Amino acid sequence: MESLVSRGDYIRYFKRSLLLVLVCVIVLVCTAQDYYSLLGVTKEASSREIRQAFKKLALKLHPDKNQNDPNAHENFLKINRAYEVLKDEDLRKKYDKYGEKGLEDQQQGGRYESWHFYRYDFGIYDDDPEIITLDRGEFDAAVNSGELWFVNFYSPRCSHCHDLAPTWREFAKEMDGVIRIGAVNCGDNRMLCRIKGINSYPSLYVFKTGMLPLTSHKLMQIVSLLGNFVNAIETSFASGVGWLITFCAERGDCLSYQTRFKLAGMLEGLVNVGWMDCGTQGELCDNLDISSSTTAYFPPGATINNKEKGGVLFLNSLDAREIYQEVMKHLPDFEIISAASLEDRLAHHRWLLFFQFGESDKSNIEEFKKLKFLLKDEHIQVGKFDCLSSPTICSKLYVYQPCLAVFKGKGTGDYEIHHGKKILYDIVAFAKESVNSHVITLGPQNFPDKEKEPWLVDFFAPWCPPCRALLPELRKASKHLYGQLKFGTLDCTVHEGLCNMHNIRAYPTTVVFNQSDVHEYEGHHSAEQILEFIEDLRNPSAVSLTPETFVELVQRRKREEIWMVDFYAPWCGPCQALMPEWKKMARMLNGLISVGSVDCQKYYSFCHQESVRGYPEIRLFPQKSNSAHQYFSYNGWHRDSYSLRAWALGYLPQVSVDLTPQSFTEKVLNGKDHWVIDFYAPWCGPCQNFAPEFEILARMVKGKVKAGKVDCQAYAQTCQTADIRAYPTVKFYPYQGTKVKSTFPTNRLVVINEKNEKHPGGSRKWPLFV
Secondary structure: OOOOHHHHHHHHHHHHHHHHHHHHHHHHHHOOOOOOHHHHHOOOOOHHHHHHHHHHHHHHHHHHHOOOOHOOOOOHHHHHHHHHHHHHHHHHHHHHHHHHHHHHHOOOOOOOOOOHHHHHHHHHHHHHHEEEEHHHHHHHHHOOOOOOOOOOOOOOHHHHHHHHHHHHHHHHHOHHHHHHHHEEEEEOOHHHHOOOOOOOOOOEEEEEEOOEEEEOOOOOOOOOOOOOHHHHHHHHHOOOOEEEEEEEEEOOOOOOHHHHHHHHHHHHOEEEEEEEEOOOOHHHHHHHHOOOOOOEEEOOOOOOOOOOOOOOOOOOOOOOOHHHHHHHHHHHOOEEOOOOHHHHHHOOOOOOOOOOOOOOOOOOOOHHHHHHHHHHHOOOOOEEOOOOOHHHHHOOOOOOOOOEEEEEEOOOOEEEEEOOOOHHHHHHHHHHHOOOEEEEEEEOOOOOOOOOOOOEEEEEEOHHHHHHHHHHHHHHHHHHHOOOOOEEEOOOOHHHHHHHHOOOOOOEEEEEEOOOOEEEOOOOOHHHHHHHHHHHHOOOOEEEEEEEEEEHHHHHOOOOOOOOEEEEEOOOOOHHHHHHHHHHHHHOOOOEEEEEEOOOOOOOHHHHHHOOOOOOOOEOOOOOOOOOOOOEEEEOOOOOOHHHEEEEEEEOOOOOOOHHHHHHHHHHHOOOEEEEEEEOOOOOOOHHHHHHHHHHEEEEEOOOEEEEEEEOOOOOOOOOOHHOOOOEEEEEEOOOOOOOOOOOOOOOOOOOOOOOOOOOOOOOOOEOOO
């Protein structure tokens, strides 16, 4: 018998259900704190903008300033957590893709500094436009651009750094346009400072491409024009370089040495800077009809004889910046490439092209005229192309707005569009990297589709900072894999349909297409990690297990085998974060422990049968187990490759021999074998960390050298006799009856002093210290 429900009851029931669903959705939305919204920034925000936003909130919301607010601590922890995530490129990528679930292994944000720190020590130079704060991802591009950089490496807790700050700001204003002034916060960029050898603060270094970092450097040369003035000028003209000359006479003001010095730096490579003393070179000044001090720019081809001054630009200002701007305006603009000649020009030379849409485009920033000089050594020509003259060409190149692109000398098919900052040093770094790499811009016409050759494709959005940070690393990786793997980038803001077809939901998403196989890259934004990922695809370090192969390889393993297995789900954020570390760990354990993984989304019933209740679930199946189902679960906090490796190595059976005083004397001191001995104490933390490493060594030298361990807490007298003064100490005892051969890799045993000392007791062997 069916139950009949009236139409009114049904509508009331439907409304109640809908209301319940809406309440659940509202709760979910309200409880999910968006990190960008918390800091009041957009997803396009740069590192500097994120720091500035966080500092503003920190000064307002800090518990030190809100002592009567019981929620002040919790509120501050939220914005601190948001900042810790968004300032880190790798964490930011995980957050953008998986939300907070992708960050469960990184629990930053629990500690914060005093209000005073954020007011006076945090982001010292963020509000100074003349000083460029360089992060890890920006540093190499900046100092390799060809421009001269003066960089201040500082620590926010360094009092001398704060003492220098006012002077550094004034210096930056004074040298603005002459050289680039940078700053690196070594508190936020410890690894960068360590790589650069910075061990004290503040440290001031000058950088220029092709020049070793120096603490001082002769920046520019100002030429005093003597002798044959006309020949000097015309020789320079022949190379296409003009002259800016200050004539110093008795009447009028002459440019000071400091102003001439600044102009020489600002115009380096574009214009020669010189000066002439009309008191000693009166005939030359009279010939040019110069009776009072003045400054003149002589462009290539200017007339300088017989008092004719056609083409010469006379400047009345004494200000370096004003003179620089006037000279830059008179420098020739970039060559405009016609549609008819474009293909031929791009097929025979490397080009950096500015794409514009009519003359109204403001792409002709005067500073960009330095590009010809800065890219000369890379043989890159610089020009312009007007898309209004041939919309079809720009459409084929996927150029729909003003931009610039590098063409690598192979026509219009091999090029890369610039998506970085439209500032000189970033463009120079992009151009140099791009012409020497093998990354191209993709679209529907050249997107890899069932090609025989494998491709790595980076799906990105130009507004996404982690995307822009990844691009230089892709270029580096492409040079190592040339001929083995092709590299391309796809702009999802232009090719939305193609990105949707490949189910791209976050940026950047990097995918390797190998015919019918598709592999998504989940590692860190570094060339080294990308290369490791590719190597793992070619030579997998971890076995993808099915229920059948799990039974065959793991449950029916040989008695001497050990297996580590990761039970995961592809949608699980922590699983995705673990995957690159898991593969790295597998390579580190190669030959010692077998490593596998099981996709629990694909084999859900099997994982349920194995009592897997959460993801990722890491299990170790030990050697010589009585039960095939016996395993140990990993419950450690850290899931990085080194922590996982150290945990796994603890289950390796011991190969080394535990020695007593009697066996040490009989086998080591009086025996006929080579021995390597680990002297340790059970309570010693470094000894515990070193123990699995020593077991690896024991396995490596097995059959050539015997390995032993001596407990110095239990056998103190033996260790004292062996002159052990710290734990752990490793010593090598060679048998003197045969020639000693070193069998130890230098990364395990760093130093071997090859000398023999007679044991005080008269025994035949005494150790070589390691």
